[in-house]
Amino acid sequence: MKATRFNPAPWLFLAPFLGIFCLFTIWPLLRSFILALQQTYGPGTTEWVGLHNFRYLLTDPLFWKAAANTVRFTLGSLLVQLPIALGLALLLNRPGIRGRGFFRLTFFAPSLVGLPFVAMLFAPILEKRTGLINATLHQLFPLWDPEFAWMQEYVMSSLILAALWMYAGFNMVYFLAALQNVSKDLLEAAEIDGANAWQRFRHVTLPEIAPIAGFITLLSVIGSFQMFELSFILLNNSGGPENRGLTIMMYLYQSGFVVGDLGYASAIGWVLALTLMGIALFQRWAARRYEER
Amino acid sequence: MKLLRDQINRYLSPGALVILIIAIIAIIIAALLPRQPATGIPMWISAEPHFHAYKPFAREWNERHPERAINLVLLHGTAMERRMLSGFMAGTPVADIIEPNIGVAAKAFAGPLESVGFLDLTERVEAEGLLDKINRPSFAPYTSRGRIFGLPHDVHPVLLAYRADIVEAAGIDVSQIETWEDYFRVLRPLMVDTTGDGRPNRYLLEAWHTNPHAPSIILLQAGGMLIDENDRPALNYPRNAEVLARLITWMAGPNRVCVDIETYSASGHRQRLDGLAVGFLVPDWMAGSWKRENPGLGGKLKLMPIPAWEKGGRRTSVAGGTMLGFNRHTEHFETAWEFAKELYLSPVLAEQMFRDTNIITPVKALWDSPIFDQPDPFFSGQPSGRLYIEQAPHVPRRPSSPYVVSGLERFTNVLGALRRYADRNQIYDEAALRIEAQRLLDEAQAEFERFIGRNVFLARAP
Numbered sequence: 003m004k005a006t007r008f009n010p011a012p013w014l015f016l017a018p019f020l021g022i023f024c025l026f027t028i029w030p031l032l033r034s035f036i037l038a039l040q041q042t043y044g045p046g047t048t049e050w051v052g053l054h055n056f057r058y059l060l061t062d063p064l065f066w067k068a069a070a071n072t073v074r075f076t077l078g079s080l081l082v083q084l085p086i087a088l089g090l091a092l093l094l095n096r097p098g099i100r101g102r103g104f105f106r107l108t109f110f111a112p113s114l115v116g117l118p119f120v121a122m123l124f125a126p127i128l129e130k131r132t133g134l135i136n137a138t139l140h141q142l143f144p145l146w147d148p149e150f151a152w153m154q155e156y157v158m159s160s161l162i163l164a165a166l167w168m169y170a171g172f173n174m175v176y177f178l179a180a181l182q183n184v185s186k187d188l189l190e191a192a193e194i195d196g197a198n199a200w201q202r203f204r205h206v207t208l209p210e211i212a213p214i215a216g217f218i219t220l221l222s223v224i225g226s227f228q229m230f231e232l233s234f235i236l237l238n239n240s241g242g243p244e245n246r247g248l249t250i251m252m253y254l255y256q257s258g259f260v261v262g263d264l265g266y267a268s269a270i271g272w273v274l275a276l277t278l279m280g281i282a283l284f285q286r287w288a289a290r291r292y293e294e295r
Numbered sequence: 296m297k298l299l300r301d302q303i304n305r306y307l308s309p310g311a312l313v314i315l316i317i318a319i320i321a322i323i324i325a326a327l328l329p330r331q332p333a334t335g336i337p338m339w340i341s342a343e344p345h346f347h348a349y350k351p352f353a354r355e356w357n358e359r360h361p362e363r364a365i366n367l368v369l370l371h372g373t374a375m376e377r378r379m380l381s382g383f384m385a386g387t388p389v390a391d392i393i394e395p396n397i398g399v400a401a402k403a404f405a406g407p408l409e410s411v412g413f414l415d416l417t418e419r420v421e422a423e424g425l426l427d428k429i430n431r432p433s434f435a436p437y438t439s440r441g442r443i444f445g446l447p448h449d450v451h452p453v454l455l456a457y458r459a460d461i462v463e464a465a466g467i468d469v470s471q472i473e474t475w476e477d478y479f480r481v482l483r484p485l486m487v488d489t490t491g492d493g494r495p496n497r498y499l500l501e502a503w504h505t506n507p508h509a510p511s512i513i514l515l516q517a518g519g520m521l522i523d524e525n526d527r528p529a530l531n532y533p534r535n536a537e538v539l540a541r542l543i544t545w546m547a548g549p550n551r552v553c554v555d556i557e558t559y560s561a562s563g564h565r566q567r568l569d570g571l572a573v574g575f576l577v578p579d580w581m582a583g584s585w586k587r588e589n590p591g592l593g594g595k596l597k598l599m600p601i602p603a604w605e606k607g608g609r610r611t612s613v614a615g616g617t618m619l620g621f622n623r624h625t626e627h628f629e630t631a632w633e634f635a636k637e638l639y640l641s642p643v644l645a646e647q648m649f650r651d652t653n654i655i656t657p658v659k660a661l662w663d664s665p666i667f668d669q670p671d672p673f674f675s676g677q678p679s680g681r682l683y684i685e686q687a688p689h690v691p692r693r694p695s696s697p698y699v700v701s702g703l704e705r706f707t708n709v710l711g712a713l714r715r716y717a718d719r720n721q722i723y724d725e726a727a728l729r730i731e732a733q734r735l736l737d738e739a740q741a742e743f744e745r746f747i748g749r750n751v752f753l754a755r756a757p
Binding site for chain 1: 377380384402405406407410492494504505555557560562565566697698700701704707708711712742745749750751752
């Protein structure tokens with residue numbers, strides 16, 4: 003058998019990418035893993051602590067509080083945001099609606115501005131007494147307490163609300179694209195067979211859009227786990243009252259850049275990355291199982 | 296020409312062509328922009344009022360010493376923090392002279408003593424008698440493990456500013472107030488419901504459990520502490536539990552007298568102007584900031600010493616701070632030191648700083664300046680400078696630990712938890728709350744000790 007000759011051409015073409023990838027992705031990843039095994043005060047002052055950072059993390063009440071808050075935010079995003087996004091998409095996919103283009107743009111527009119802007123916008127909206135929400139509710143219902151403390155007592159709900167305003171329209175666009183690919187023939191056939199609107203949605207539309215829905219769910223989970231700017235700005239670079247708005251990313255930032263414990267911050271980063279990797283693998287496995295059925 | 300156009304059209308779409316043209320124009324403009332190479336010894340400043348006050352002084356210095364010029368650089372606080380710490384930790388360029396605020400400076404003390412990026416000034420400060428010239432408690436936040444790393448820029452005593460227009464219109468005489476108990480008792484008639492909705496439209500003090508500003512001021516005033524004099528966590532110090540319990544009786548329940556107002560927002564300033572609160576805990580720098588940001592309050596406020604925690608107790612507290620430090624690797628220390636001393640000991644600059652920012656100098660010899668006795672129209676003609684200076688020697692000592700901010704976060708969280716406990720159980724009695732406060736503080740202390748104990752560098756400190 004003739005040995006295959008080494009052809010350098012593909013490697014030459016790949017070299018620029020590989021160089022940049024190794025320099026800016028692989029090396030920092032490796033470096034951060036080494037950092038996670040150290041306690042450090044700059045490169046000149048490091049102390050090897052082995053798995054101590056990871057062991058500490060397992061028993062750190064603040065980390066678990068941040069993790070619980072992040073899961074709460076993720077669940078809130080999934081259970082509130084995605085159904086609303088799907089509902090909007092279904093509404094705006096109906097041919098009879100006038101001004102569909104305008105509404106689509108209106109609902110999508112918040113996602114054009116970015117999370118820091120949303121946070122800046124919601125901070126005064128959620129204020130006590132003078133905030134838009136409290137002032138309006140107090141005007142409409144005089145019994146409503148204008149001192150209702152959204153950002154103190156209902157931190158996570160406020161964050162979910164702000165994220166909803168931004169991302170519902172964004173996810174709606176994905177759902178719209180998926181809905182436009184649902185076979186009209188199938189829908190018509192189901193209608194002729196006597197299926198009502200719910201049955202058509204349940205047995206035709208939903209299976210057709212399932213792959214996109216799975217993808218949006220995965221994106222939402224990853225995005226929610228990485229949520230940082232919103233709480234950073236809305237809670238003024240803190241975890242909020244009693245850390246009720248502390249997310250994993252916020253805790254990572256605080257550990258690394260407020261406390262200056264870069265080793266611990268790296269350990270948190272690795273745990274977060276592995277968690278997200280696990281979720282992505284689970285989603286792929288679940289999607290494959292669904293397709294096989 | 297046509298050939299060239301065909302070639303361009305072949306390789307570039309119209310969009311790509313536009314991007315390319317814009318890029319080329321931008322490069323040309325950037326290349327043609329006049330550049331002024333930075334000259335002189337760099338000094339980083341993050342407080343804009345300080346920068347503007349120092350500019351004429353530095354200009355004059357540079358005219359006198361062109362060969363030893365100083366180059367003032369204004370940086371955003373976060374930018375300065377990142378660049379300073381990166382420089383100290385990783386050796387990236389750092390200015391020779393740095394003026395960080397108290398929270399940023401403390402972060403430089405997290406590593407071993409020999410890794411602190413600021414130059415150790417202990418011997419210099421002692422040899423030149425600066426410990427006697429400058430208000431001594433002001434050195435404490437910049438002294439780590441017995442070594443002094445910075446010259447204090449300020450003292451930042453705190454006074455109580457009250458709405459004199461409201462208080463005097465009600466015929467109330469504040470001179471009878473000595474303690475917090477007196478304060479709330481005497482001013483209680485001012486808590487009125489003018490709209491008839493069952494809620495007061497006026498409260499007696501701006502302080503809240505979610506905003507650490509007032510609780511931290513009152514904690515220090517009362518003799519509480521987050522970190523002890525040996526830089527060990529002291530969250531569960533019994534006085535802290537007493538402070539927490541009493542604060543809750545002010546902030547919750549049927550006898551609530553405190554209100555929260557956004558510190559820097561426009562709506563917060565509006566509510567202060569509308570008289571939502573009668574009293575405010577105001578450090579000297581905040582008085583300057585209000586003069587700029589809320590001039591409408593001018594003539595409505597008066598200052599008085601903070602009511603004491605208990606009879607005969609301290610009538611002031613402290614909040615905020617800035618120091619001047621030197622990069623330990625500076626090659627221009629003698630020049631930088633000479634400039635710093637002139638800057639911080641200058642009577643002209645001290646007066647300028649007070650005029651611009653209301654901040655009083657920590658240099659005791661300058662406290663006799665008549666500028667501090669001038670009537671201040673913002674505070675209804677009172678000599679605000681003199682009132683702050685009278686309290687300056689009594690400001691409580693603060694530690695330099697890099698964990699002060701973390702400790703304060705935990706303290707504020709316990710305050711919030713205690714408030715929820717009080718509301719849940721309808722307990723608003725100070726003695727009963729103190730037991731729960733102590734329990735919560737003990738829990739927080741255990742976690743805080745573990746948290747600080749992770750720092751192997753500080754654990755090894757002598």
